[in-house]
Amino acid sequence: MSEVHHGSYYVPHSSVWPIVGSVGLFTTMLGGANWLNGHSNTLFIIGLSIMIVMLFGWFGTVIRESEGGFYNAQMDRSFRWGMSWFIFSEVMFFAAFFGALFYAREFALPWLGGSAESKFGTHEFLWPNFETHWPTNGPGFVGGSFEVMGAWGLPAINTLILLSSGVTVTWAHWGLLKNNRRQLIIGLAATVALGFLFVTLQAIEYSHAYQHMNLKLSTGIYGSTFFMLTGFHGLHVTMGAIILSVVLFRSIAGHFTAEKHFAFEAAAWYWHFVDVVWLGLFVFVYWL
Known part of the structure; x- marks a missing residue:
């Protein structure tokens, strides 16, 4: 080049x-x-x-x-601005899906169910027998009956895993700032392991949902929003774990110093973003 x-x-x-x-x-x-x-x-x-x-x-x-x-320093500022805008675009990406979930629960359901807040009588013309409750698979019970994914099984374990990974990547950063290569590598290795463990447990959760709960992407509005939000988040966790793996291999090879390590910081920023999104998912998708 x-x-x-x-x-x-x-x-x-x-x-x-x-x-x-x-x-x-x-x-x-x-x-x-x-x-x-x-x-x-x-x-x-x-x-x-x-x-x-x-x-x-x-x-x-x-x-x-x-x-x-x-x-040099100017390039470093360019990289930081670029990564900041990239994470902002990811925030907007997930905001769209959270917005769809909010709209379905707080607006579409009351309109279709003819609640006191609905002034348009939509239910009288479309689905007179539709009942307003969440979670729902929509008018006509799209995909048949299903079970709801509870919050206190694998989702709670995965929450603990991701929160722990946020701690380990921060600990690794402290090691880098102290020129402690051993702490850096151990912290990164633990973060990568926790990230891939999260993805593995989510795959087990999906398998259980499809095989035993009849909860699928095609199971109405609940199924579609559930799998779109958690699925895209799982994809981001996978990408973050791969990025951190590259950073880990570079750290083992002796790359990065206490003064120059933006690649590590960018990966850590992305990982913390993934953690925050999961907390929102756990509360609004699994818990409430």
Whole structure:
């Protein structure tokens, strides 16, 4: 890769990874849509493979540039702003799903059920016998009867796991600031292990929901909001655990110093964001 230094600012050139990532993402989404509609998953696998190659290549380039001393304080500020806006976009992403859940529970249900707050008589024209209660699988009992996922089984255990992982990643950060490489590596390893344990327990929870509770993505509004919120969060936990794994391997290789370690901080910011989102999920999806 060629590069240009404008004053004190490093500008990379001739990178193929943005276009490779665009092709991979498009192929993945198109293949995933086809797969969900009963077609072969081959295109999805191809797109996912392209994305993996892109991530290895692009991240490797950035790591080599960082370790090569190309990045200065101005670049560090750019990275921090970029990560901040990325996390903000993720906040808005989950806000949309929480908003859908709030709308369904606080507005759509009263309208359909003809509660005292509803002034439009919607239920008289659409579903006169619809009863207002949450959780619901919607008018007509879409998907049949189901059981509600309780808050005090695996969800409570997963809450403890994620909160513990927030502690371990903070402990690892303290170790880095003290130039204690052993504490850094142990803290990161514990965080990664807890993250993948969370995903494993969530997979067990999903299996139980589908096989024994008849709770599925197709089970009305409760099922769709439950799996959309918890599923996307699980995807973010998986991505965060992978990112932290890369940071762990880099730490073992001797990367990062007490003064220069934005990659670690970015991963930690993302992980704390994932923790906060889960607390909202636990309260509003599982508990209330």
